[in-house]
Amino acid sequence: MxxxxxxxxxxxxxxxxxxxxxxxxxxxxxxxQFIDCFYDYHRNLSPESEVWPYEEYLYYGERLxxxxxxxxxxxxxxxxxxxLGEFYHTGFGQTDEAFALAQQHPDKLTYNHxxxxxxxxxxxxxxxxxxxxxxxxxxxxxxxxxxxxxxxWKLDDPWxxxxxxxxxxxxxxxxxIHKGPTIRPLDRDAFxxxxxxxxxxxxxDLNFVIEHVGLPRLDDFCWIATQEPNVHGxxxxxxxxxxxxxxxxxxIIGELLYWIGEDRIQFSSDYAIWTPKWLxxxxxxxxxxxxxxxxxxxxxxxxxxxxxLNAAKMYDIPVPPELQLPDAxxxxxxxxxxxxxxxxxx
Amino acid sequence: MTVAGLARDxxxxxxxxxxxxxxxxxxxxxxxxxxxxxxxxxVHVEESGLGVEVHLRLPTSFCSPNFAWLMCSDxxxxxxxxxxxxxxxxxxxxxxxxxxxxxxxxxxxxxxxTFRHEAEKDLEELRxxxxxxxxxxxxxxCLTALLRADPGRPVESVGRVTLADLPADRHTAALxxxxxxxxxxxxxxxxxxxxxxxxxxxxxxxxxTLRRARATRISIDGNAHFCxxxxxxxxxxxxxxxxxxxxxxxxxxxxxxxxxxPTFIPLSTLRKEHHP
Numbered sequence: 354m355x356x357x358x359x360x361x362x363x364x365x366x367x368x369x370x371x372x373x374x375x376x377x378x379x380x381x382x383x384x385x386q387f388i389d390c391f392y393d394y395h396r397n398l399s400p401e402s403e404v405w406p407y408e409e410y411l412y413y414g415e416r417l418x419x420x421x422x423x424x425x426x427x428x429x430x431x432x433x434x435x436x437l438g439e440f441y442h443t444g445f446g447q448t449d450e451a452f453a454l455a456q457q458h459p460d461k462l463t464y465n466h467x468x469x470x471x472x473x474x475x476x477x478x479x480x481x482x483x484x485x486x487x488x489x490x491x492x493x494x495x496x497x498x499x500x501x502x503x504x505x506w507k508l509d510d511p512w513x514x515x516x517x518x519x520x521x522x523x524x525x526x527x528x529x530i531h532k533g534p535t536i537r538p539l540d541r542d543a544f545x546x547x548x549x550x551x552x553x554x555x556x557x558d559l560n561f562v563i564e565h566v567g568l569p570r571l572d573d574f575c576w577i578a579t580q581e582p583n584v585h586g587x588x589x590x591x592x593x594x595x596x597x598x599x600x601x602x603x604x605i606i607g608e609l610l611y612w613i614g615e616d617r618i619q620f621s622s623d624y625a626i627w628t629p630k631w632l633x634x635x636x637x638x639x640x641x642x643x644x645x646x647x648x649x650x651x652x653x654x655x656x657x658x659x660x661x662l663n664a665a666k667m668y669d670i671p672v673p674p675e676l677q678l679p680d681a682x683x684x685x686x687x688x689x690x691x692x693x694x695x696x697x698x699x
Numbered sequence: 700m701t702v703a704g705l706a707r708d709x710x711x712x713x714x715x716x717x718x719x720x721x722x723x724x725x726x727x728x729x730x731x732x733x734x735x736x737x738x739x740x741x742v743h744v745e746e747s748g749l750g751v752e753v754h755l756r757l758p759t760s761f762c763s764p765n766f767a768w769l770m771c772s773d774x775x776x777x778x779x780x781x782x783x784x785x786x787x788x789x790x791x792x793x794x795x796x797x798x799x800x801x802x803x804x805x806x807x808x809x810x811x812x813t814f815r816h817e818a819e820k821d822l823e824e825l826r827x828x829x830x831x832x833x834x835x836x837x838x839x840x841c842l843t844a845l846l847r848a849d850p851g852r853p854v855e856s857v858g859r860v861t862l863a864d865l866p867a868d869r870h871t872a873a874l875x876x877x878x879x880x881x882x883x884x885x886x887x888x889x890x891x892x893x894x895x896x897x898x899x900x901x902x903x904x905x906x907x908t909l910r911r912a913r914a915t916r917i918s919i920d921g922n923a924h925f926c927x928x929x930x931x932x933x934x935x936x937x938x939x940x941x942x943x944x945x946x947x948x949x950x951x952x953x954x955x956x957x958x959x960x961p962t963f964i965p966l967s968t969l970r971k972e973h974h975p
Binding site for chain 2 (some may be wrong): 382383386387389390393394396397398502504533534535537538539540541542543544568569570571572575576594597598599600601604605608611612646647
């Protein structure tokens with residue numbers, strides 16, 4: 354909970370991780386390249402006072418609870434693990450450790466797990482077992498996961514559909530999607546989100562949360578999300594732009610509010626890439642610069658929904674009655690009729 | 700080597716560097732020479748003639764390999780086209796696919812030969828997608844400037860704006876370049892708000908078309924600055940090799956870019972240019 358100027362904000366951090374990228378867990382050079390890439394994101398977008406030493410960034414098991422719940426105002430956080438089994442011996446996200454924390458603090462932590470449709474039938478069995486073991490409400494999918502000769506998959510691959518059908522059966526309703534640089538074939542844009550369009554249409558009873566709101570393809574994300582009421586935007590990676598690129602951040606938020614509305618945007622720190630404390634404080638203080646006249650100012654209600662109420666609703670996380678808010682009207686743009694959806698080339 | 704020989708090599712290095720200006724990051728719509736992606740370029744004498752060695756660097760190890768390949772292979776083509784360059788080596792440094800890409804470049808293999816089972820046809824569709832996006836963003840910059848300069852103007856009216864209605868400024872020049880790349884007409888009566896085939900929009904579809912174009916412009920500008928920033932973080936000192944990008948610039952940019960103009964006025968307040 355964060356309180357400022359008499360307003361209280363219920364905080365759900367919808368994307369956190371507990372990773373181990375220490376050298377002894379790195380399987381190859383790519384393990385180092387991957388964590389170095391994260392660390393550069395961290396150093397580049399964090400205020401200087403919030404930058405961690407590199408050693409601590411590799412593994413931070415002891416400080417997670419403090420960063421989120423003591424210092425970071427977070428009421429509830431959701432693990433969204435990436436496996437990266439080709440880069441790290443025990444994977445990047447530490448399943449047992451994260452799940453143990455979630456079991457110790459069920460009121461504070463939700464554990465989502467991951468699957469890979471390229472694991473075929475055996476993976477389906479594993480997903481069944483995982484759903485039972487972890488009590489899964491959601492999964493995190495990284496489409497650029499390397500897997501032998503394959504370095505990526507698409508959400509509308511036939512095998513992925515088998516997994517979504519099983520998700521439906523098992524009550525795993527919340528599908529978090531993270532796009533990465535590799536996909537098969539490499540001919541196409543790996544960050545393209547058009548496959549989201551297909552699955553969202555075919556699985557209307559599942560929620561698809563597109564992490565980092567489709568960045569670097571905000572435009573494609575907005576266009577798809579406005580047409581599909583079960584597509585949501587996660588603000589991982591987008592939030593920290595508030596610090597050095599506030600005008601860019603203002604435009605991202607302005608576009609999201611225009612295209613998908615205030616009820617389908619979720620705050621996340623992407624911990625430990627960034628820490629929630631400064632993000633929450635700054636977002637509550639944030640306002641759209643006046644000269645960006647195409648956007649209305651952000652309201653307190655919008656900030657409350659984004660910071661926690663939206664994700665709480667998706668995950669049935671109890672929110673004190675005095676902090677709840679009603680839904681807004683449908684976004685100005687949609688959902689539209691499918692026939693109107695073709696603005697070829699724009 | 701003689702002093703004259705050294706001076707000649709430096710001159711040729713400059714020439715080769717300038718030749719790389721045609722190599723564009725398709726996603727960011729900017730030359731690699733403006734982005735600071737050229738890590739080094741050396742000219743040296745070999746037995747058979749002059750050799751050129753170029754090293755490219757990217758903001759992260761995990762930048763898309765397909766974009767990396769396009770830039771590297773375009774760089775090799777651009778240098779090989781110099782009549783005096785006998786042997787050309789282009790290498791991609793510090794990338795997760797460096798080994799693969801560099802082996803392909805060294806063997807003069809094409810995209811399919813390099814990426815084997817991961818490649819289907821070619822990367823032309825990818826290039827086309829981003830050429831169209833570059834045009835979309837350029838178009839939005841011009842039209843939003845008109846709207847901001849005249850807040851009373853109905854949004855629907857931008858669907859009738861022609862090239863002749865645009866001021867002779869940087870944004871218009873950029874739009875004309877993007878139109879040329881798509882083969883769109885450049886005549887004064889040509890509509891500005893068009894799709895990639897040159898087709899305009901009826902008034903009721905103009906507002907949303909412009910809105911969608913705006914999201915494209917925001918994406919490209921945001922990515923261009925984020926990638927610049929990540930490169931500076933990854934390679935300290937690389938800011939010296941980066942050209943300023945006014946589109947999407949922010950006040951914080953002054954801290955690393957000595958060439959940044961803190962008096963830079965955002966698009967929104969450029970009214971004088973349109974209404975002297």
